[in-house]
Amino acid sequence: MAEVVLQNVIKTYGNLYAVNDVSLTVNDGEFIALVGPSGCGKTTTLNLIAGLLPMSGGDISIGNRIVNDLDPKDRDIAMVFQNYALYPNKTVYKNLAFPLQMRKLPKEEIDRKVQDAARLLDITHLLDRKPRELSGGQQQRVALGRALVRDPAVFLMDEPLSNLDAKLRVQMRSEIKRFHHNLNATVVYVTHDQLEAVTMADKMAVMSGGLLQQYDTPANVFANPVNTFVASFVGSPAMSLIPLEAVGNALRSPEGWELPLSQLNARKAANSTTNKIVLGARHSTLKLHKAATPGAVPGKVYTVEPTGDVTFAQVFINGAVVNISLEPTARIEPDEMVWVEFDQERMHLFDAETTMALKAI
Amino acid sequence: MTDTTATRIRPVVKKPVDWWRWAGRVFLTFLLLFTVLPMAWMILTSVKSQFAAMQYPPQWWPAEPTLNNYFKLLDPTQRIGQDFLRYFWNSFYVSLLTTILGVVVAVPAAYAFSRFRFPGRNFMFFAVLVRNMFPAVVFLMPLFLLMRWMGLVNTHGSLILTYLTFGLPLSIWLLKGFYDNIPIQLEQAARIDGATRLQAFLLIVMPLSTPGIIATSIFSFIGAWNEYVYAYTFLSRDDQMTLPVGIQRFFTEFATDWPGLMAATFLMSVPVVVMFLVLQKYFVRALTEGAVKH
Amino acid sequence: MSTITGQAAGPSAARAVQKKPNIVSRIIKHRADYLYVLPALIVMLVVIAFPIYYTIELSFFRTPPNLQMKDKIWTGLSNYSLVLNSSVFHEVTIQTIIWTLASTVFSFLLGLGAALSLHREFVGRGVLRALLLIPYVISAVAASYVWKWLYHSDFGVIGAISVALGFTDEPINFLDNRQTVLASLIVVNIWKEFSFAMVMLMAGLQTVPDQLHRAAMVDGANTWDRFWHVTFPHLKGVSMVTILLLMVANFNSFIIPFVMTGGGPADASHIWITHIYQLAFGRQQWGAASAYAVILFVVMMTLGYFYVKALTRGDETRQGA
Numbered sequence: 001m002a003e004v005v006l007q008n009v010i011k012t013y014g015n016l017y018a019v020n021d022v023s024l025t026v027n028d029g030e031f032i033a034l035v036g037p038s039g040c041g042k043t044t045t046l047n048l049i050a051g052l053l054p055m056s057g058g059d060i061s062i063g064n065r066i067v068n069d070l071d072p073k074d075r076d077i078a079m080v081f082q083n084y085a086l087y088p089n090k091t092v093y094k095n096l097a098f099p100l101q102m103r104k105l106p107k108e109e110i111d112r113k114v115q116d117a118a119r120l121l122d123i124t125h126l127l128d129r130k131p132r133e134l135s136g137g138q139q140q141r142v143a144l145g146r147a148l149v150r151d152p153a154v155f156l157m158d159e160p161l162s163n164l165d166a167k168l169r170v171q172m173r174s175e176i177k178r179f180h181h182n183l184n185a186t187v188v189y190v191t192h193d194q195l196e197a198v199t200m201a202d203k204m205a206v207m208s209g210g211l212l213q214q215y216d217t218p219a220n221v222f223a224n225p226v227n228t229f230v231a232s233f234v235g236s237p238a239m240s241l242i243p244l245e246a247v248g249n250a251l252r253s254p255e256g257w258e259l260p261l262s263q264l265n266a267r268k269a270a271n272s273t274t275n276k277i278v279l280g281a282r283h284s285t286l287k288l289h290k291a292a293t294p295g296a297v298p299g300k301v302y303t304v305e306p307t308g309d310v311t312f313a314q315v316f317i318n319g320a321v322v323n324i325s326l327e328p329t330a331r332i333e334p335d336e337m338v339w340v341e342f343d344q345e346r347m348h349l350f351d352a353e354t355t356m357a358l359k360a361i
Numbered sequence: 362m363t364d365t366t367a368t369r370i371r372p373v374v375k376k377p378v379d380w381w382r383w384a385g386r387v388f389l390t391f392l393l394l395f396t397v398l399p400m401a402w403m404i405l406t407s408v409k410s411q412f413a414a415m416q417y418p419p420q421w422w423p424a425e426p427t428l429n430n431y432f433k434l435l436d437p438t439q440r441i442g443q444d445f446l447r448y449f450w451n452s453f454y455v456s457l458l459t460t461i462l463g464v465v466v467a468v469p470a471a472y473a474f475s476r477f478r479f480p481g482r483n484f485m486f487f488a489v490l491v492r493n494m495f496p497a498v499v500f501l502m503p504l505f506l507l508m509r510w511m512g513l514v515n516t517h518g519s520l521i522l523t524y525l526t527f528g529l530p531l532s533i534w535l536l537k538g539f540y541d542n543i544p545i546q547l548e549q550a551a552r553i554d555g556a557t558r559l560q561a562f563l564l565i566v567m568p569l570s571t572p573g574i575i576a577t578s579i580f581s582f583i584g585a586w587n588e589y590v591y592a593y594t595f596l597s598r599d600d601q602m603t604l605p606v607g608i609q610r611f612f613t614e615f616a617t618d619w620p621g622l623m624a625a626t627f628l629m630s631v632p633v634v635v636m637f638l639v640l641q642k643y644f645v646r647a648l649t650e651g652a653v654k655h
Numbered sequence: 656m657s658t659i660t661g662q663a664a665g666p667s668a669a670r671a672v673q674k675k676p677n678i679v680s681r682i683i684k685h686r687a688d689y690l691y692v693l694p695a696l697i698v699m700l701v702v703i704a705f706p707i708y709y710t711i712e713l714s715f716f717r718t719p720p721n722l723q724m725k726d727k728i729w730t731g732l733s734n735y736s737l738v739l740n741s742s743v744f745h746e747v748t749i750q751t752i753i754w755t756l757a758s759t760v761f762s763f764l765l766g767l768g769a770a771l772s773l774h775r776e777f778v779g780r781g782v783l784r785a786l787l788l789i790p791y792v793i794s795a796v797a798a799s800y801v802w803k804w805l806y807h808s809d810f811g812v813i814g815a816i817s818v819a820l821g822f823t824d825e826p827i828n829f830l831d832n833r834q835t836v837l838a839s840l841i842v843v844n845i846w847k848e849f850s851f852a853m854v855m856l857m858a859g860l861q862t863v864p865d866q867l868h869r870a871a872m873v874d875g876a877n878t879w880d881r882f883w884h885v886t887f888p889h890l891k892g893v894s895m896v897t898i899l900l901l902m903v904a905n906f907n908s909f910i911i912p913f914v915m916t917g918g919g920p921a922d923a924s925h926i927w928i929t930h931i932y933q934l935a936f937g938r939q940q941w942g943a944a945s946a947y948a949v950i951l952f953v954v955m956m957t958l959g960y961f962y963v964k965a966l967t968r969g970d971e972t973r974q975g976a
């Protein structure tokens with residue numbers, strides 16, 4: 001087991017910074033999730049850690065050893081690929097045995113380890129099949145097995161669940177979580193599904209455009225997003241963002257209304273570079289009123305989506321769509337005028353210019 | 362389907378004659394005759410005696426079929442047989458060596474063209490492809506000089522070297538297509554599993570490209586087996602000649618022995634036709650690969 | 656605890672800026688890659704680059720028949736004017752065009768018909784396809800001898816059949832007749848290569864989505880409409896490549912005319928290639944033959960440009976490590 005440290009890692013393709021100055025530390029035994037939208041550099045980062053791509057700058061160390069110039073095979077890592085990358089012409093058994101054969105282990109030991117891994121993953125009955133004769137979930141287990149047999153210091157996983165259907169995904173999610181728990185391995189797990197990251201990881205690293213935006217526990221990322229990108233990326237439905245203007249101790253809308261701010265929030269707003277502010281609020285912190293209420297701002301209902309446990313209302317406020325969760329019993333119609341009350345304690349204020357979260361200093 | 366039962370509600374429409382289908386059948390019959398009849402006549406002639414072949418009107422069916430022409434060609438105790446068998450062996454040897462060398466040279470090149478981005482890659486790739494555009498004859502004179510300078514005239518080396526370059530462009534193109542279709546993740550997985558780049562290639566990629574290698578091999582082999590122009594120009598010694606050229610010697614020396622020539626032609630075609638029939642799938646794939654992208 | 660990196664990359668951006676690598680350093684960086692292509696490259700260089708250079712050089716000299724290069728005499732462009740102004744060249748050029756176009760068009764049409772007829776599943780389809788492909792597989796030398804025998808002026812079976820069927824009174828002399836020789840050779844060429852077009856187009860037909868046919872049928876299109884509006888547009892790409900490949904092959908064909916007639920009678924079945932060969936190896940006019948080859952070269956390069964373009968269509972560059 002080992003820790004993984006990235007220092008100012010850069011990868012360029014021509015003029016494109018696929019990974020731009022990323023620094024992060026994965027502690028020994030930690031499970032971290034690398035999340036971000038498509039094309040943000042997650043796979044590239046993972047491939048750099050694996051040594052499959054040469055770096056353009058920076059250092060990577062695994063277990064206190066700088067590995068910049070080491071071959072993938074010498075880095076003591078295992079990787080699960082997005083499309084599994086099982087060797088199509090080898091049986092499951094041979095797939096699992098391949099990493100061990102490459103390390104010149106004696107035959108009996110290989111057999112023992114393969115059988116152990118197969119038992120652990122419940123694929124013993126599949127050992128004689130070829131990958132194309134397996135279902136998606138089974139292939140996924142084999143890919144996991146091929147990573148497990150070797151007992152590596154670090155596991156790298158690139159969207160290992162993205163090819164599975166929703167139900168299987170939930171099931172494999174908990175299985176991977178359990179393996180991590182049992183093996184206590186260091187895991188870097190790439191996903192574009194923030195829910196996966198939140199549910200599985202000890203820490204999550206949010207990337208966008210090659211840059212690391214925030215690296216913290218899921219709870220902290222959820223509670224204190226550093227900028228509007230993270231705010232809108234984490235959480236489902238996403239945090240609603242309303243562009244407004246700071247005037248004294250209130251936020252003013254061009255539509256005419258004003259939202260008074262608490263002292264703390266007013267101090268935050270005063271720190272913005274211009275008076276343009278983005279107000280952020282999660283659906284569960286908002287209250288909906290059917291009549292004008294002091295401190296609440298007016299809006300118009302756009303759609304109402306009952307999901308069973310909760311009903312989501314989408315309300316137009318100052319041109320922005322705001323998600324609000326309601327009791328399933330709530331009676332509300334599209335095009336109705338409503339008033340929305342914000343929770344001063346749990347609202348977020350961002351600088352519209354820099355997109356960064358505002359702090360009260 | 363044509364009988365109507367009272368219970369059937371749908372009115373029965375008499376299916377119209379599908380003229381297109383019939384036109385297709387007639388056309389195919391015509392093509393089949395066009396293709397097969399010349400070959401049939403070759404075989405029929407080859408089992409006639411010299412006398413029976415030279416008649417007008419011709420014997421449509423051999424009156425006294427004989428395998429004498431074949432016995433003569435395959436009899437190692439006679440001069441004709443010795444020559445024919447030597448040509449046969451020469452052709453086989455040259456074709457086989459061309460094929461093996463072709464694979465050895467084409468595989469790494471195709472792999473590099475598929476996987477690496479090195480400066481000049483596109484230029485080299487097109488240069489290799491454009492080679493296909495030039496007729497053998499254009500290269501004949503300078504190559505003849507070159508072979509003379511290298512001392513390769515009247516050796517099989519000169520043929521193998523030139524045949525190699527016929528086959529290479531197509532082989533590289535074909536194999537590149539195969540490598541393009543092998544996900545790069547497989548190699549990455551192998552390298553993480555502890556393989557070096559070379560091991561990843563040999564143990565994972567090569568086995569997956571076997572169909573491509575078979576396909577290109579058939580092509581090189583058939584191409585070399587059938588080649589005529591270079592063999593005709595580079596070889597003048599009897600014992601070096603390959604079949605297409607050697608057969609011509611038969612023709613000029615035994616000018617009027619048509620049945621013998623037909624038998625020789627038949628024997629010469631047997632290996633490639635058998636090879637084609639056995640490995641048809643790969644052959645057709647090699648032919649169409651690249652032209653048909655899905 | 657939380658690391659925060661802002662949108663602005665800050666001072667590190669300066670670190671990140673690298674000078675754009677120049678060509679030499681890129682070549683050095685990729686030096687290992689060249690090892691893979693090196694063998695192929697050497698072979699191609701020896702057997703292609705050198706001959707091209709040599710042909711061009713020879714075309715500007717008068718070289719003695721024995722090809723003693725030290726005795727060659729600079730003659731400038733006179734070889735070119737010699738070739739371009741000879742009347743045989745004009746005659747042969749017309750024959751080359753007829754040969755190339757007729758062979759290509761008929762092979763393609765027969766191949767198209769065969770592909771369309773074979774597209775439907777039926778018993779024996781595979782066998783039929785294999786049979787039709789045999790002429791393409793066997794050597795052109797074999798084909799030439801077989802057809803030479805079929806065309807034989809006295810004992811040829813084609814002549815005998817046409818007499819038996821009452822088309823002619825006596826066997827026609829196909830090959831020893833200026834009027835019929837080129838057409839007779841073109842038939843042989845078509846016999847040999849139409850199945851190539853067939854296989855290519857059959858592969859092309861497989862890419863036509865079935866739904867489209869069904870949709871067209873629902874829309875009330877008849878067989879011809881379906882072919883014209885659904886099948887044909889899908890075959891365009893393959894047809895282009897096939898026609899180009901046929902053109903190139905036919906333009907470059909040598910064996911059939913050379914073995915069957917040697918260009919005769921009276922040059923009536925010569926095409927450029929056989930003519931060049933005759934000039935070079937028959938009459939030892941190396942300079943003229945080289946000039947001729949260079950001209951051919953230029954024509955081929957033009958065709959080659961389209962060939963490569965058609966062939967590399969959709970070959971999007973993949974990214975590798």
Ligand SMILES: Nc1ncnc2c1ncn2[C@@H]1O[C@H](COP(=O)(O)OP(=O)(O)OP(=O)(O)O)[C@@H](O)[C@H]1O
Pocket residue numbers: 013016018036037038039040041042043044045192974975
């Ligand atoms: N070989 C390459 N050459 C040029 N650009 C590349 C190459 N590989 C990746 N890129 C670019 O680098 C950026 C990051 O790519 P990367 O594959 O890391 O994204 P990702 O976050 O894994 O996205 P996804 O979620 O779609 O897998 C993208 O903009 C991509 O286009």
Ligand SMILES: [Mg+2]
Pocket residue numbers: 042043044
């Ligand atoms: Mg990715």
